[in-house]
Amino acid sequence: MSPRPFLLALLLAAAPLAAMAQSPAPLPAWEQLTPAQRELLLAPVRERWNNSSPEKRRHLLEHAERWRTMTPEQRSHARHGMKRWQDMPPEKREQARALFEHIRPLPEAERKAMLERWKAMTPEQRKAWVEAHPAKDPPRSR
Known part of the structure; x- marks a missing residue:
């Protein structure tokens, strides 16, 4: 959904x-x-x-x-x-869910720093990060 x-x-x-x-x-x-x-x-x-x-x-x-x-x-x-x-393609949605779950509880300064690190990552690094930090909230079905 x-x-x-x-x-x-x-x-x-x-x-x-x-x-x-x-x-x-x-x-x-x-x-x-x-x-x-x-x-x-x-x-x-x-x-x-x-x-x-x-x-x-x-x-x-x-x-x-x-x-x-x-x-x-x-x-x-x-x-x-x-x-x-x-x-957004499914892989990008998965990345967005994982990143959002990770940064949501962080203080604003840490959130901004993490987003900057994310932007600097290569696609391979992002994929590895998501595998290490999977979203707990399962994808919603349509």
Whole structure:
């Protein structure tokens, strides 16, 4: 699963409404959408919710709340990160998971130093580092 599956599902569900966004008229408020348009937007989220475990549902709610409180700039940055993650080859994702898990608990100065060391590593050195420091969090399935 991508890092932000709830948002991705919501964004993908909105794709059929993209034609409306192409027109110069402003998009309607939620209340002005037809029942069919509302259902089109909500169906993927409802299906994902119903198919999720209680733990996953809690994660979806927490994620939605974080998204709601983000500024437009933060949302844009998050969308860019989601796109980068989706386009990343599996080996690079594994490296990113391992590196993130390793540096997350470190103080900021140590995190920056580790990132600089990482950038200076060759692909072979990075592979060896990941083998020595594998991510504990297993890759999520789509």
